Amino acid sequence: MAIDGIMLANCRHDLNDKLITGRIDKIYQPEKTFLTILIRNNNQNYKLLSVIDPRQSRVHLTDLSFDNPKKPPTFTMVMRKHLTYGVIKKIEQPGFERILKITIENNNKTFYLYLEIMGRYSNVILTDQEHIILDAQKRMGPDKNSARTLMPKVKYEFPPPQDKIDPRELKQENWEKLISEDIEKNLPRAILNNIQGFGPDSTKEIVYRAGIDLEKNYSELNQKEKNKLLDQLFSWIDAIETGGFQPTVGFDKEEKFKIIYQSAFPLTYLKALEGVEYKTFENSGKLFDFFYQEHIIKRDLAREKKRLQDIISNYLDKNSRQQNKVRGKLEQSKHADKYKRRGELLKSQIHKIDKGASEVKLIDYYSEDQPEVKIPLDSDKSPAENVRRLFKKYNKLKKSRSHLVKQLAKLRHEDKYLQNVELELSQAETEEELSEIAEELKEEGYIKKNKQKSKDNNKLPPRKYISADNYQILVGRNNRQNDHLTKKVANQDDIWVHTRKIAGSHVIIKRDTDKPVPESTIYEAALLAAYFSKARESENVPVDYTKVKNVNKPKGAKPGIVYYENHQSVYVTPNEEELKQILKRTAEQSN
Template sequence: MPSDYVTLNALAAELNDTLSGGKIRRICQPEKDEITISVYNGRTNLLLVISANPNSPRIHLTTVKKENPYAAPPLLMILRKYVGAAVIKSVSAIANDRIIEIALRARNEMFDDENFYLVCELMGRYSNIILLNQERRILDSLYKLIPDEKQKRQIMIGAKYLPPEQNKVFIGNAPALEDALRPFPIEQYKDFLVKQAAGVSQPTAKSILQQAENENDLTPTGVARVAKAYADIYRSPYFSPSIKTDTPHDFYPYSYPFANIEKRESLNACADEVFSLADKESRLKAASKSLEHALRAAVKKTENAIGVISQKVLDGEKSEEIRVTAELITTNLYKIKPGDKTVTLFDYYTNQERTLPLDPILRPNEYAQKLFKKYQKLKRGKEINEKLLKQNEDNLLYYHALETELKLAETPQDLALTEESMREAGLIKAQRKGKKKEPQILFLTYEKDGHKIYCGKGGLQNEYVTFKVGRENDIWLHAAKSHGAHVILSTEGKEPPEALLLFAAEIAAYYSERREDLSVEVDYTKRKNVRRHPAKKVGLVYYTDYKTIAARPNAHEEAKR
């Protein structure tokens, strides 16, 4: 979205037409920086989302519903107290800036009507959500702002609300904008509009200039005229809600001439389509960052441990040589004199003469006993270290599987399952005691030629799909020598067609760590040939009697159910 007054004013005008006179049914706060308001406008229930997320601040109607936390944050409790059953009077952009104000009417404790204002400042990392009373004093806000030498504006409870100062020329003021443009040549118009005019982003500036040029009026007067119309574009002939189909996806309240676009029926529909995807990706990335850090630390620690233990195992393999040396010394005590540093003896294991080192400080029998003790210690240590080495190698295998699972996560539910697996493995702290919320295991389901195909994208999903959903004679598929999805092709005991098998293999290839490859080898076998791995880690298995097929990674979105 062009982050400017032009787009937000059009959104506000569209929201005003839709929500004005509507009654608030419920207010929720699904994210720490986002609230949703359920509104009944006399015809249908609508869901308004207001987000102060610094990466994608926004306000629009949405069809995406999120899960709400158990405990209500402070701002949410204040909103429910004062405007939980309010009527929306109007929605408008204020202060010629990226600020939208929702005027509300609600009854106070004395059952008298009172006005409130919900102010949504959508300005990148300075975004905020603020509730004002009818004297326009702050009742509460998402973020507080304490005044200092550089910033005299304050956002504190009880303070009078003042919008940020705006010293630029407003594009809705055509005479002032025309006068400001006159000293500049045409090639500098865009930079002036972006840097010195209020309410204009770079895409909007380019669109204004292109529109003026199309009308053969690329002059200060013509640009100011088009800019004024853009300032209230919702009520102008230039209003044309559009989606940018190229990546990165975006939307505009006008027909943007510098990208491939598709028109939509409303600006809110554009915002919901673009922001829902962007917000999902942004929050998934933020939520997975801490898990990625914990996994990287665990992998590094385990790799270091494997290196140390492997060296100890190699040292333990020298124990037999020490035992032989001790035996030879014990057998030939009569040949060794106190103080000798070496002795040459006949080695009856190799039938050769050997020169052995001695400790001149110890008696020969004491030195032999010392060697025997060292042998016993190394022997016991070797057995213990071999077990530890196997355990750490199994852990490393599991951690790499979790890394792939984290990369394949597409929804918050996928991420929650990975987090639960990591918590059970001790990689992150356990939840505080209390009611434990069991993660919901949602796997992918496909339908092709009357056959069901099930796909798990990680440990818990793989475990469930393989051993709960899959039947003994179903076909089980997995990318060869790679971490990734377990796929079950339901065959009802019949031999599947080659095309169907390839279809399932393409899904298994896509949901694996090798999804970027052009071709991936996929192993397949009957489900009864799949067993849980001896390491007893969730989702790890081994399999026998398998065949391999080459497949091109494909998510097959068209067949998802």
């Protein structure tokens, strides 16, 4: 979501408030488009975050944490060389452009850090005191940008100026002349075209607060409306100059991930719409942290989940098509004996076959009533060749049948596995859960492995619950964890619980005595097994349970696939209230 000059003025105000005279301690580049600068000031630590990704370009103080690469990029090394232990002297915003200029003094030298927050043109540029570029986060040669070059040893130039007035220079005398350029355009557009820093939302808000229809143009206003419009403009400019910001996010009431706006001031013209909620923050950093942590991360999580679901869905469709194809071939292979019989008949009565015939009628001596049967022939082949052709077809079908039976079993096995993954994806709620599922799919060959090594993530623990009888119940989050839980974590006499012939998590009841597990605990474990299965919304779900020693994994089976014996069964209906009781009890005991 684009930042306008006013929102950046809000950021500049907050940075000035905290960072002036601060000393730069550390510099990192967590991602290609991210830059974090750790600053110590007045016995406080601050983290300045700059992002030049066009989808989320911004600059602000942040409380978010990031993983930093082991090997810092070249730009980070240049920044560290010149700025580490430097002191921040000034933070300026030329006009109301979307650029911040930070002046830093270090080792009796002056450096300038330009943060250009301009959508796809966003960049961070470091220069010396003569404004010669030392490096840019995104280097731009003349071949990429004809307007200016952003490369080391080249003099830094501001982006081409817009033909707009700095709002601080706006006076009643020059206002009429300025607006007359766009006198026939609607008022928000006319202001946007002529005054720096204002985005589409800001200009609409000014007109709305003046009590004027957003579609009106300046020529349609009476003098009272003209005065009210100018008063509103001056009121906004005064609030910007005095730091009277109210950073606000507006979002859809129904779709919490859908941000409608982010602004340095509440947008009351949107507040009037049904279904729009807003939240105001104490500073710009809190706003951006909320927006990107609570919404962008969740939105990206939803996108990653959909990406993985689409992959699984495609493989399930492919598996279904392959099963149908194999079943068709199996159906054909049932006719193998028919070709053998025809071959025997041709062989025993070969003297009756005319060369070049396309069919022959022969007595079927193998049937009791010995009927006459018609056998199709290949007219291009001799009688002996036709006999060999039929026996060859018989042998081929006979051999293929055993292969097809194995192939169908393998496809059914894969289908069961993919349905388990599909279920896990539907229940995954965190980045870590999705990451583990994606890693499993890579290991199983469903997703191409990156050349780059995967991050060494700590494995997620299984879900843990406490029964009413104080037994610990463990629930697997994914197929690999199901395997680990059943074959590594569980003891032989622990109780294994699973929905019957329904994709779901492995559930383990931990036993620390030889006493039989109470029925109430079995019931609660069965409830959890049904809830964490495809039967979550069903009634009377069959759930089997047995000792872990009765559960075995077939050789070469996919993750999570097991078979079991000597089981007992219980039928349960996942009930929200009963599940809440289990969750509440677990939470109380963990506190």
